[in-house]
Amino acid sequence: MSNIAYFPVRPTTDDARPGKRERTKVANRQAILDAARAVFGELGYEAATVRDIIRRTGLASGTFYNYYKSKEEVFDALADDGARRFRPILRAESDKAIDFESFLRGAIRAYFDFLEGEHESWRINRPAGEVFPHARATPEIQAVFDEVHAAFAKVLEHDHAPAVDLDYFAAACIAVAREVGDKMLERRPIDVDGAADFAVRMILGGLPALPRP
Amino acid sequence: MSNIAYFPVRPTTDDARPGKRERTKVANRQAILDAARAVFGELGYEAATVRDIIRRTGLASGTFYNYYKSKEEVFDALADDGARRFRPILRAESDKAIDFESFLRGAIRAYFDFLEGEHESWRINRPAGEVFPHARATPEIQAVFDEVHAAFAKVLEHDHAPAVDLDYFAAACIAVAREVGDKMLERRPIDVDGAADFAVRMILGGLPALPRP
DNA sequence: AGGCCCAGATGACGCCCCGTCACGATTTCA
DNA sequence: TGAAATCGTGACGGGGCGTCATCTGGGCCT
Numbered sequence: 001m002s003n004i005a006y007f008p009v010r011p012t013t014d015d016a017r018p019g020k021r022e023r024t025k026v027a028n029r030q031a032i033l034d035a036a037r038a039v040f041g042e043l044g045y046e047a048a049t050v051r052d053i054i055r056r057t058g059l060a061s062g063t064f065y066n067y068y069k070s071k072e073e074v075f076d077a078l079a080d081d082g083a084r085r086f087r088p089i090l091r092a093e094s095d096k097a098i099d100f101e102s103f104l105r106g107a108i109r110a111y112f113d114f115l116e117g118e119h120e121s122w123r124i125n126r127p128a129g130e131v132f133p134h135a136r137a138t139p140e141i142q143a144v145f146d147e148v149h150a151a152f153a154k155v156l157e158h159d160h161a162p163a164v165d166l167d168y169f170a171a172a173c174i175a176v177a178r179e180v181g182d183k184m185l186e187r188r189p190i191d192v193d194g195a196a197d198f199a200v201r202m203i204l205g206g207l208p209a210l211p212r213p
Numbered sequence: 214m215s216n217i218a219y220f221p222v223r224p225t226t227d228d229a230r231p232g233k234r235e236r237t238k239v240a241n242r243q244a245i246l247d248a249a250r251a252v253f254g255e256l257g258y259e260a261a262t263v264r265d266i267i268r269r270t271g272l273a274s275g276t277f278y279n280y281y282k283s284k285e286e287v288f289d290a291l292a293d294d295g296a297r298r299f300r301p302i303l304r305a306e307s308d309k310a311i312d313f314e315s316f317l318r319g320a321i322r323a324y325f326d327f328l329e330g331e332h333e334s335w336r337i338n339r340p341a342g343e344v345f346p347h348a349r350a351t352p353e354i355q356a357v358f359d360e361v362h363a364a365f366a367k368v369l370e371h372d373h374a375p376a377v378d379l380d381y382f383a384a385a386c387i388a389v390a391r392e393v394g395d396k397m398l399e400r401r402p403i404d405v406d407g408a409a410d411f412a413v414r415m416i417l418g419g420l421p422a423l424p425r426p
Numbered sequence: 427a428g429g430c431c432c433a434g435a436t437g438a439c440g441c442c443c444c445g446t447c448a449c450g451a452t453t454t455c456a
Numbered sequence: 457t458g459a460a461a462t463c464g465t466g467a468c469g470g471g472g473c474g475t476c477a478t479c480t481g482g483g484c485c486t
């Protein structure tokens with residue numbers, strides 16, 4: 001099938017848009033990210049080496065360093081990517097929330113759904129017991145934390161809820177969500193509703209009991 | 214000052230008890246542990262190498278591997294050591310506790326005191342932003358978790374509190390304690406009372422709101 | 427005391443991964 | 457089309473890794 005008839009004027013092949021240099025650049029970057037996800041999944045983060053990642057892409061070892069400085073930086077990039085995809089979801093929950101309870105329920109539910117989705121891409125084939133480092137505070141992840149912080153502040157003030165130590169409270173909420181989320185992923189079948197309900201109730205129950213500084 | 218007069222019969226020097234072989238063995242093991250603590254503190258866990266650790270002890274590189282298989286194993290040994298020292302403290306709190314509230318308050322208070330104490334040995338000189346991996350589930354650490362679990366079960370049953378998802382609940386409590394504890398260490402002055410009060414109230418408030426399966 | 431044995435300390439060694447860099451191929455631009 | 461810029465390439469020096477043949481000296485026996 002020739003496509004000349006369809007693109008007669010500019011014989012621009014469909015992959016020729018932004019200049020070849022630029023295109024191979026994004027392709028390489030993406031290839032490295034994909035390879036890294038797979039390698040981390042198979043070998044675990046600790047055991048994985050830059051060589052493992054680059055080998056899987058077919059690129060030369062030097063090429064890796066044109067894009068990332070180290071294994072850590074690739075991991076951060078993957079984490080950043082996750083955070084970047086999650087942020088608008090969180091933002092949407094924050095916008096449509098009426099009060100603290102609806103915000104919290106929406107946010108945790110969204111986070112757990114997100115977790116369940118991500119889950120697939122990672123635990124491919126990893127020997128049990130292997131563990132990932134907790135994501136470092138990359139800019140995008142920090143932004144998510146800040147967003148939570150801000151949403152808490154906004155929505156709690158709007159509720160005329162008495163002041164609490166927001167720093168402690170946000171940290172505690174994130175901790176509960178993270179830990180209950182992890183445990184949720186270990187159970188079969190995965191019960192997002194149940195886990196979310198648990199986390200929400202625990203936080204919601206704890207809030208009015210907090211000390212007022 | 215001669216001590217001949219004081220130990221006239223058996224010229225047993227005070228460090229000659231269990232045979233020299235055994236003594237240098239425990240000394241070496243301890244030296245490696247001490248060096249590791251210092252190196253992790255100065256360089257951070259990621260950057261530290263087995264060579265850094267062994268160099269600081271003055272021993273030969275091969276000797277290290279007579280005691281530990283890797284940097285990870287030394288770290289685990291240090292974590293295990295901490296857990297081993299904390300366990301009796303936790304046990305004491307569990308024993309003297311009347312109800313869930315007093316147990317929780319005692320345990321968290323003990324944990325935060327412990328944290329503050331440990332704090333010194335670690336953050337010696339480390340560049341900010343560096344971070345330690347969360348301790349792996351070494352046997353001794355697992356034992357602490359199990360102890361918490363068991364204490365929760367015992368004390369909640371004794372309270373005739375309605376059943377809750379203990380797995381989620383214990384995980385959430387540990388998460389709150391860990392995270393609020395970390396934040397506590399970042400503030401000056403360190404306010405153990407305030408942090409413990411916060412964590413206790415949050416958990417205590419959340420408990421009655423939990424779903425009953 | 428003298429001698430034998432073996433636990434365990436030693437450090438050189440080969441392996442592999444690291445990050446760099448000079449080179450060459452390919453794209454871009456004039 | 458030729459010059460310049462960009463970037464992929466893989467060889468290379470550096471260094472940490474874990475091992476192992478060798479040596480040392482403590483334990484133990486006569």
